[in-house]
Amino acid sequence: MRAGTTFATLITVLAIGFLVKLGFWQLDRAAEKQQLFDDFAAAQSALNQAQFPPLPDQPKASTRYSPVQLSGRFAEDYLLLDNKIYQGKVGYQVIGLLTSEDRQQLIPVNLGWVPLGASRQQLPELELPTGTVQVSGWLYHPAQDAFTLADQIIEPGPSPWRVQQLDFKAIGDALELPIADYLVLLSEAEDYGWPRHWQPQVMKPEKHQAYALQWFSLAIAAFVIFILARRSITKTKKE
Numbered sequence: 001m002r003a004g005t006t007f008a009t010l011i012t013v014l015a016i017g018f019l020v021k022l023g024f025w026q027l028d029r030a031a032e033k034q035q036l037f038d039d040f041a042a043a044q045s046a047l048n049q050a051q052f053p054p055l056p057d058q059p060k061a062s063t064r065y066s067p068v069q070l071s072g073r074f075a076e077d078y079l080l081l082d083n084k085i086y087q088g089k090v091g092y093q094v095i096g097l098l099t100s101e102d103r104q105q106l107i108p109v110n111l112g113w114v115p116l117g118a119s120r121q122q123l124p125e126l127e128l129p130t131g132t133v134q135v136s137g138w139l140y141h142p143a144q145d146a147f148t149l150a151d152q153i154i155e156p157g158p159s160p161w162r163v164q165q166l167d168f169k170a171i172g173d174a175l176e177l178p179i180a181d182y183l184v185l186l187s188e189a190e191d192y193g194w195p196r197h198w199q200p201q202v203m204k205p206e207k208h209q210a211y212a213l214q215w216f217s218l219a220i221a222a223f224v225i226f227i228l229a230r231r232s233i234t235k236t237k238k239e
Contacts, residue, residue, distance in 0.1 A: 020216065023216040068139050070135045071133065072107070075096070076128070078094060080160050081093040081166060093112065094126060097179065112186065114194050123162060125160075140182065140185050154170070
């Protein structure tokens with residue numbers, strides 16, 4: 001076998017292997033997204049049935065979308081999570097800090113979305129619920145590798161604090177506040193807060209499966225073209 005043919009064979013095998021790997025990666029992503037939607041559907045059903053298991057002292061990421069119910073008081077200070085889209089408009093998600101009697105840390109509660117306003121230099125002034133309130137919703141651990149438009153996680157200055165990412169350890173250290181490392185998504189059924197819709201806003205599993213099919217199809221096409229080319233070369237040599 002000539003060096004050129006050997007090199008072409010190697011490149012083809014590597015390309016086919018890479019395409020197959022991409023296909024299986026998309027299938028893995030589809031399974032992850034399906035689990036995300038399944039978790040949310042199960043949590044929504046449990047919340048509708050008012051099923052609230054005790055909240056662990058240190059909730060883990062595996063407890064995503066677990067129904068929770070707490071009572072406490074919101075601090076006057078709050079966070080504004082930047083660059084959040086709701087119904088096609090840019091704004092912030094309001095993160096209240098709840099003091100609960102049975103918790104040593106402040107519990108972040110996502111109260112919903114507010115519009116950006118006329119200028120980024122003027123942050124919205126909001127009034128959070130006063131007095132003791134009951135919080136019903138879902139437990140959630142924010143992703144720590146999310147893309148942000150700024151390197152700075154939290155902007156210095158007085159409250160409200162604009163944040164680019166919900167890295168609660170970094171935020172708590174910057175503000176010198178004992179903030180828990182998880183978040184409660186306020187139930188859409190609660191009559192306080194701002195507009196909110198917690199259905200996972202990610203690519204559907206079917207889209208990942210379609211991409212997987214495309215990669216597998218390309219791998220098959222590359223293999224077929226390679227076989228036909230080899231046959232053509234062999235036939236030419238015999239003639």
